[in-house]
Amino acid sequence: MAELDMLVQQFQNKNEIAFKKLYTMYGNSIHGVVYNIVKDSDIADELMQDVFIKAWHKSDTYSSKKGRFFTWILNIARNTAIDKTRSKAFKQSKQNLNADFFVDIIESNDNLDSSTDAIGIKKFVKNLGQKCKEVIELLYFKGFTQKEASEELKMPIGTVKTRNRNCIKQLRDTVLN
Amino acid sequence: MDINAYIESGTLELYVAGQLSEEENQEVYELLQKHPELLQEVLEIEAAVVKLTAAVSPHSINFDSFKGQLGGADTKVVDLKPTKPGWISYTGWAASILLAGGLLWTLNNKTDLENQLQTAETENQYLEIQIEDARTDLAVTKNLLDAIRDKDILAVPLGGQGDYASTYAKVYWNKEDNTIYLDAEGLPNAPEGKVWQVWSLTLNPLTPTSLGTIDDFNSDDNKIFTIANANESQAFGITLEPAGGSESPTMEQLYTLGIVQTAP
Numbered sequence: 093m094a095e096l097d098m099l100v101q102q103f104q105n106k107n108e109i110a111f112k113k114l115y116t117m118y119g120n121s122i123h124g125v126v127y128n129i130v131k132d133s134d135i136a137d138e139l140m141q142d143v144f145i146k147a148w149h150k151s152d153t154y155s156s157k158k159g160r161f162f163t164w165i166l167n168i169a170r171n172t173a174i175d176k177t178r179s180k181a182f183k184q185s186k187q188n189l190n191a192d193f194f195v196d197i198i199e200s201n202d203n204l205d206s207s208t209d210a211i212g213i214k215k216f217v218k219n220l221g222q223k224c225k226e227v228i229e230l231l232y233f234k235g236f237t238q239k240e241a242s243e244e245l246k247m248p249i250g251t252v253k254t255r256n257r258n259c260i261k262q263l264r265d266t267v268l269n
Numbered sequence: 270m271d272i273n274a275y276i277e278s279g280t281l282e283l284y285v286a287g288q289l290s291e292e293e294n295q296e297v298y299e300l301l302q303k304h305p306e307l308l309q310e311v312l313e314i315e316a317a318v319v320k321l322t323a324a325v326s327p328h329s330i331n332f333d334s335f336k337g338q339l340g341g342a343d344t345k346v347v348d349l350k351p352t353k354p355g356w357i358s359y360t361g362w363a364a365s366i367l368l369a370g371g372l373l374w375t376l377n378n379k380t381d382l383e384n385q386l387q388t389a390e391t392e393n394q395y396l397e398i399q400i401e402d403a404r405t406d407l408a409v410t411k412n413l414l415d416a417i418r419d420k421d422i423l424a425v426p427l428g429g430q431g432d433y434a435s436t437y438a439k440v441y442w443n444k445e446d447n448t449i450y451l452d453a454e455g456l457p458n459a460p461e462g463k464v465w466q467v468w469s470l471t472l473n474p475l476t477p478t479s480l481g482t483i484d485d486f487n488s489d490d491n492k493i494f495t496i497a498n499a500n501e502s503q504a505f506g507i508t509l510e511p512a513g514g515s516e517s518p519t520m521e522q523l524y525t526l527g528i529v530q531t532a533p
Contacts (some may be wrong), residue, residue, distance in 0.1 A: 115332045117319070124325030133327055140330060159294045162315055163287040166322075194325045213324040231286045232318055233325075238288050256286075257279030264317040 100161050104151045115144060118162055122169045128194045128233045129173035130182070139176055143169045170235035193229045195220060216266035224259035231256055275300075276310050285314045413493055416450055417441045425505055427527035429455075438525045440505045447499045451507075453483065454492045456524060459509060466510040468518050469502040472528075477506070482514040504528045 102110035122143055127136035147154075147165050154164050176182050195217040217225075226245055230236040231252075242249045275281075283289050284297045301308045416422070427438040437455035442448075451467060459465050467480040480496050483489075508515075509522040 112332050119332070120323035120326045120329050121319045122322075123330060124322040127327060128322075128325050136327075137330055141334070157295060157298050158291065159287060159289075159298075160285060160311070160315060162319060163285055167287050194321075197327075198324045213321060216321075228321070231283070231288060232322065235287070238283060253279040253283060256282050257277065260282045260314055260317060263321055264313055267317055267320045268313060 125169045126173040195225050212267045227256045425527045427525035433524040436524045449498045451494045458487045466514045468506040469500040470504040472503045
């Protein structure tokens with residue numbers, strides 16, 4: 093059994109040490125996704141905690157047969173953040189959400205010291221084509237389906253899929269090699 | 270199956286993004302079990318996406334900062350649920366308790382007030398009785414006064430006799446209606462076993478006629494007694510007699526005596 097599967101199983105058995113390991117692995121990612129949606133550091137902090145607490149309490153609903161653990165918690169994060177943006181209080185306080193994409197945030201982010209990949213990521217997003225920025229933004233950060241993304245970007249469904257493949261390939265080349 | 274073609278299709282990237290159907294997810298899962306190169310591909314896609322998304326986070330958050338919120342395993346799940354309608358049900362309970370308290374207080378007040386009302390009514394009745402009594406007394410006194418002031422009335426003072434010189438009485442005689450009003454204020458209370466007896470007298474020869482005993486002398490307030498007298502009295506006398514009265518007056522016990530002054 094892979095290490096991750098074991099961790100997830102322990103997590104499902106309410107093992108806090110396993111939970112902490114998973115948090116260390118995915119915490120920043122979840123925070124990034126949430127922050128990219130709500131565009132507010134304090135709210136993002138709060139929501140990120142909500143996401144992990146939700147995950148902790150409904151851990152029994154996860155099954156590796158349904159997908160990756162990261163994908164599962166990513167889904168919770170997007171839904172939690174989007175729910176928040178739909179709330180009355182949030183709408184009133186955030187009349188004009190700036191339209192920055194994740195790339196703009198990364199480029200202006202000075203606080204990447206925690207990530208050793210900071211330079212690689214910055215280089216990646218700088219060289220990333222506009223279409224890649226949009227596809228990744230919609231599919232990974234916003235949780236659009238392939239069909240929704242194709243409508244939003246006015247490109248065929250099949251093109252969304254292959255373009256995404258190429259964009260992620262670029263990303264992998266930058267940050268993993 | 271062509272593994273490379275499958276990899277190039279972009280399905281695994283969508284798998285990591287969470288954009289496949291449940292059925293497709295199941296399919297991918299089974300393929301991943303069979304083909305390690307597919308699993309490796311997925312791991313790399315995931316690692317890249319994790320790094321990319323993490324780079325968006327403006328700062329990291331310490332795990333310990335919210336660890337306390339996890340609570341004890343499953344119990345927290347039970348705890349969390351009821352917090353949603355919490356304030357409604359708490360407010361509801363608080364309102365119920367307040368209402369119940371208010372009702373009890375009101376009930377208590379009502380009972381108190383009823384008791385007070387009852388007391389007030391009793392006092393009221395008592396006062397009404399007293400007023401009625403006072404009115405009756407006043408009427409009686411007025412009648413007496415009217416009777417005594419009548420122009421036809423004959424006043425006969427009765428002086429103390431012998432050893433009883435300090436005693437006195439007065440008779441007001443209305444000959445029209447054959448009534449005498451005896452004012453016996455000047456007589457002491459009759460001793461135990463004795464009674465005052467009133468006599469009408471004619472002088473030549475001396476003949477006493479009993480006008481009766483005053484049995485309620487000691488308990489009477491104003492000591493004025495109305496007595497019928499149809500005799501042609503020439504004098505009135507009062508003696509102390511054994512209870513029940515005597516046939517003829519005991520002269521040793523004659524307290525007061527007065528002669529009627531015939532009107533000119």
